[in-house]
Amino acid sequence: MQFSYTLLTTILFTLCISLHTRAENIVYSFTIQSEISPSVTRLTENAIKDAERRNAKYILVQLDTYGGLVDDADKIRTMLLRSKIPTLVFIKNNAASAGALISIACDSIYMASGATIGAASVVNQSGELMPEKYQSYMRKKMRATAEETGRNPLIAEGMTDESLEIEGIKEKGKIVTLTTDEALKYGFCNAKAENVNEILSRLPDNPTLVNHQSNLTESVIMWLINPAVSGVLLLLIFGGLYFEFKAPGTLFPAAVSLLAAALYFAPLYLEGLAANWEIIAFAIGIVLILAEIFVIPGFGLAGISGIVLTISGLALAMLRNVNFDFSFVSTDEIGRSFFMVVIAMITPLILLVAFGQQLFNSPFFEKLAPKDNLSSHKGFSVQENTLKNLVGASGKTITDLRPAGKATINNERLEVISEGDFISSGTEVKVLRIQGNYLVVTKI
Template structure:
């Protein structure tokens, strides 16, 4: 009984203070302080999921970036616009290019004194502006982002309708296109970048602040609040790096090249090891993040098996080879698409196009690299040691093929498999690799050996 007062006091303390803690608004903070890319896109995805899981009242993006890839900026922008939790941007220093697009998507923008936002022109790796078709897409994207925040309409005394945008789409467009002229804001020939004071004046900043606490207390009205921060793990960094489309295309190149060279010299060697490692690096982060499902990986594996069977077991290149190629191509694409089982309704068309472009570019570059290496191996340069250089002359006693094959010339037999044009023939009690010299030869048809080359018999229909 003596313990009862202490238990009662502890219960009251837990109820009062525990309830108060639970009632405090929760701000979930995500730092984006590097180039916009696959890694920051992963930060946003994981951070948003964690915010929803913890029941956050607001998400705060702490921005300091000079930009990055359009594709990942667009993905982050779309996630923010569709978020059920209000998302606020705190521009610590810079929100340039892709960073500006992300900030404009947020419900409110707050800037530190001396911070800047703008300069959203699409540029290439050298910093030169891309052709107008790229700028046109970005102009439309940033306009629609600004328009998503709505507008107020008023009717003048003359009956005219005046639209007052919360964020003027023309100002957003001027951040992309140097040809846009806005009186007293930007002249022709200059891409718009706003200081903190200019952004407040033009409705692109809700307040100039020095800290996150000032945003929470002064602008969001939280007298007391909790703040949690998304902390990326080492795996997040690695997965983000491996999810880069350029790296994924390179991994596809290695997969295709490894498969080709391995089929040229069957057996587990360096090409197969390279292809297997590249496939693991390609699928593993996608599977762990929930993008790739087991059945999509199995489609890819089934394609490899069919292709190997077609090239090594089933002579020629027919249905199995075609299906194998389709399965490989499909598996690589589906792994990049964020579908749920066989439901593709949530997948945007641009995501599918992006996945196809990544895979196709990887396959094309893979074939190009394969042809280049096949031509260079054994020649001068760094590839010289990858092939046997010495020659083995017949006069020295070296024989390239068994002498028995030469004895087969002129003999007759039957086709043991379909020759289209390669296959097997039976002569006497033995089977031999053979190639139809003209057209295809059906199984069971009589054949005659006319010559032998490269350890193969060349036959014609009898």
């Protein structure tokens, strides 16, 4: 009986140890199949942290990319080189440019049939070669990485340097790009594999694959930087501003515009696109436009400067410039960015002209409009039910209208707004209609 109890305890203990070992014998996998950017850097950082937390035996990068930002590729390279967990990369199709640097940083490289690795010259987004200072940096990074992972540094450097001649591998004036078979021959591929299961079968102890799951923050950021979503946010920014200018004090359109601006800039900032100075330019532009409308008579330098800064801040935030260096940005990209912002700026104005009156007189807008603008102000009171009698009446402004201000109508001092135009003090005006709790006036 004692022997049976001891045997059972031993079996259960061995089984528990076996299950515990198997639970930790995992390959933690994440996928890079887009342009190398700050989001991919965050993905890599989070995946490595999760792999360490799970005590994974290996980290597997499933890669298919034509490249991307050099600085982010270097950050990813550094994280992989410093990883305490052995790193594997599975090149499904392409490991070009920044993708080649990331691949060489891994301990083991697996490639599918028909895959390629190399062509790591630094180019802008039009495919044009960047100046020598960028090429020199990339050459040395490729060489240093190959040296660190025990691969031929001359071949790695040849993936960037077209002036380099490597006997039997490349002629002068060409860039090294290796097929799967060539990579196997020259030590840049450990084995050919058509899928992840083939890679797992080559690893000891029959490991279990665990795929990285993106967190909510990563998913929201990727959704917000979608061009279609960015376009909608731009429409809300300008639409909210226009509606607030047409009906000052409503506040709801201004709140929508502010929220849209935050949702527009925040993900672009996290993605490394929107720089501090671009966000500041946008903010200064809005301030100048507000000053031109509500403080400075007429429309001049402040207003024009405000429009230019606002458009520039929004457009430049979408581009991959480095501060004031636009070497990596093509003229086509700059043109598309500014075109998108200008269209977003014009569209709400067209909609206001076409449907503004119906909207301002709608029950929804009536609820949003402030209720106390005409009810009482410094001893002058007006009953709302008498406002309709003032439509068509004439009077004179006693303050500048930018577009809101005060006027004397039928010997009553009232708060009024223009249709968006600046009207100076002392100008004869006529009441056109009631808009919420405002009287809309125009010059006579």
